[in-house]
Amino acid sequence: MCQSCRTVLAGTHPDVTIVRTEQLSIGVKEVRDLVRSSAMSPALGRWQILIVEDADRVTERGADALLKAIEEPAEKTVWMLCAPTADDVVATVRSRCRQVNLVTPSVDSVASLLEAEGVPKDVARFSARVSQGHIGRARAMATNPEVAAHRKEILAIPAKLSNLGGCLQSAAWAVSTAQEEAATATAKLDQEEKEKLSIVLGGNSGRAPRGAAGMMKDLEEQQGLRAKRIVRDSLDSVLLELTSYFRDVLVVQTGAGADLVNSDFADQIGRAAAGSTPEATVKKIDAIQECHQAIMTNVAPQLAFEAMMVSLA
Numbered sequence: 001m002c003q004s005c006r007t008v009l010a011g012t013h014p015d016v017t018i019v020r021t022e023q024l025s026i027g028v029k030e031v032r033d034l035v036r037s038s039a040m041s042p043a044l045g046r047w048q049i050l051i052v053e054d055a056d057r058v059t060e061r062g063a064d065a066l067l068k069a070i071e072e073p074a075e076k077t078v079w080m081l082c083a084p085t086a087d088d089v090v091a092t093v094r095s096r097c098r099q100v101n102l103v104t105p106s107v108d109s110v111a112s113l114l115e116a117e118g119v120p121k122d123v124a125r126f127s128a129r130v131s132q133g134h135i136g137r138a139r140a141m142a143t144n145p146e147v148a149a150h151r152k153e154i155l156a157i158p159a160k161l162s163n164l165g166g167c168l169q170s171a172a173w174a175v176s177t178a179q180e181e182a183a184t185a186t187a188k189l190d191q192e193e194k195e196k197l198s199i200v201l202g203g204n205s206g207r208a209p210r211g212a213a214g215m216m217k218d219l220e221e222q223q224g225l226r227a228k229r230i231v232r233d234s235l236d237s238v239l240l241e242l243t244s245y246f247r248d249v250l251v252v253q254t255g256a257g258a259d260l261v262n263s264d265f266a267d268q269i270g271r272a273a274a275g276s277t278p279e280a281t282v283k284k285i286d287a288i289q290e291c292h293q294a295i296m297t298n299v300a301p302q303l304a305f306e307a308m309m310v311s312l313a
Helices: 003-010 028-038 060-071 107-116 121-131 135-143 145-155 164-200 212-254 263-274 278-296 301-312
Strands: 016-019 048-052 077-081
Touching: 016 028, 028 048, 028 060, 060 077, 107 121, 107 135, 121 135, 135 145, 145 164, 145 212, 164 212, 164 301, 212 263, 212 278, 212 301, 278 301
Parallel strands: 016 048, 048 077
Antiparallel strands: none
């Protein structure tokens, strides 16, 4: 592997900028900073590469600030905007880009990667299948027992939706679990960030500079947005598992012959398929997608999940 490849993979190459966000969105301020840096010439190589990993999270105002830069980029600058699908990117930005669709890795490819990392063959195969081509999820499923246990709890939900009480309890469990996960993930980091800012602002000297309260408030707001992002990501994982479950139900109902994603729940899936129709299952999958859209438009997660669970009952 060449030196440039190593520095790019390590995230230290001066001509490759990777933009990630822990917040809910990428706003106009962040985009403007990126646009200014895009006008610079490459330091070492022939090109400067700007990679925006979450282009689907760029706000409309941010997209407006980005348009000119991607429509007429600097001579030696290449923009790479990444998103789950092209439709997730603001239309005005999407229309000015060349689309490159990547193929989802196969189960065999993901399993081979995990095996190369020391995961036992049967565990690697199972994790690759249930992750549906997502390498990060597959790695977590194979190496973290808590992730595997959480998946089983999610897939047990459809069998509990026999009455309104079960629907409300399942919704409450999903949301509270996501909130607990966010609190656990951010508690230590939040405290460290506050302590560092406090030191910068004078520590315990009693002579806090002007604007110190505002800076601390801004930090707390950013931390709140980060926690909200983690909650949403956790809820998205619940929706993804439920979608895979009802996908399997539909496979059985239609006799499609495709492999089940959740083959370890084959008995439960078979009972669900026998007790319903393909049309009803499609409506349930639609309800899951509607829940996702509701959360993305800032509907309270508790309300969105309660409505979805009732639709799934």
